[in-house]
Amino acid sequence: MSDPIHVAVILGSTREGRLCDTLAAWVAGELDKRHDLTFSLIDPASLDLPGCHENQANEGIRRLRDQLDRADAFVVLTPEYNHSFPAALKFLIDSSYAEWQTKPVGFVSYGGISGGLRAVEQLRQVFAELHAVTVRDSVSFINVWEQFADDGSLIGPDRAVAALQRMVSQLHWWATATRAARKTAPYREVA
Numbered sequence: 001m002s003d004p005i006h007v008a009v010i011l012g013s014t015r016e017g018r019l020c021d022t023l024a025a026w027v028a029g030e031l032d033k034r035h036d037l038t039f040s041l042i043d044p045a046s047l048d049l050p051g052c053h054e055n056q057a058n059e060g061i062r063r064l065r066d067q068l069d070r071a072d073a074f075v076v077l078t079p080e081y082n083h084s085f086p087a088a089l090k091f092l093i094d095s096s097y098a099e100w101q102t103k104p105v106g107f108v109s110y111g112g113i114s115g116g117l118r119a120v121e122q123l124r125q126v127f128a129e130l131h132a133v134t135v136r137d138s139v140s141f142i143n144v145w146e147q148f149a150d151d152g153s154l155i156g157p158d159r160a161v162a163a164l165q166r167m168v169s170q171l172h173w174w175a176t177a178t179r180a181a182r183k184t185a186p187y188r189e190v191a
């Protein structure tokens with residue numbers, strides 16, 4: 001087996017009382033079961049991200065760019081806010097550029113009736129601009145506030161667990177392929 005890939009799990013909400021923490025804990029628990037990857041969390045609420053330009057000399061942006069650079073792949077947790085994704089997530093995405101390039105991105109989305117899918121469709125356009133590769137399958141929670149018990153466990157987890165593992169397997173395939181490709185041919189020559 002090839003070296004484990006490193007996955008950065010990105011929290012998309014900075015809202016006080018956010019459900020994003022519950023989702024992140026669930027995703028972390030599932031990723032922990034795999035032996036073909038390591039992972040870490042990136043939380044915009046704990047980074048000082050003043051704006052949205054990679055050239056800003058700011059400690060939060062430097063830390064973020066280091067974390068993104070170390071990752072071979074990303075899992076983005078996004079709620080839906082007004083038929084889109086949160087502004088905090090856009091700030092985070094726009095704070096870096098090269099660190100995203102050629103790397104696969106998978107989504108765990110949540111919200112009301114749409115399960116956050118409208119946020120995901122818009123994020124696919126954003127990540128295409130950054131030369132990142134969004135994987136086809138995603139995980140989506142409709143009426144997310146009904147899906148988790150008070151202890152943070154998922155009620156009726158089978159479908160979501162299967163969807164997450166399928167999505168992570170796709171992420172793993174792309175991460176392994178693009179990591180090898182980056183070593184033999186620098187992408188900046190065609191970007």
Ligand SMILES: Cc1cc2nc3c(=O)[nH]c(=O)nc-3n(C[C@H](O)[C@H](O)[C@H](O)COP(=O)(O)O)c2cc1C
Binds near residue numbers: 080
């Ligand atoms: C400002 C705001 C706008 C929202 N807009 C939508 C929406 O357009 N569609 C939807 O399905 N849910 C919408 N919701 C519901 C959220 O997706 C849901 O509350 C989710 O838990 C928010 O994520 P968070 O708790 O991690 O911040 C909205 C919530 C907020 C706070």
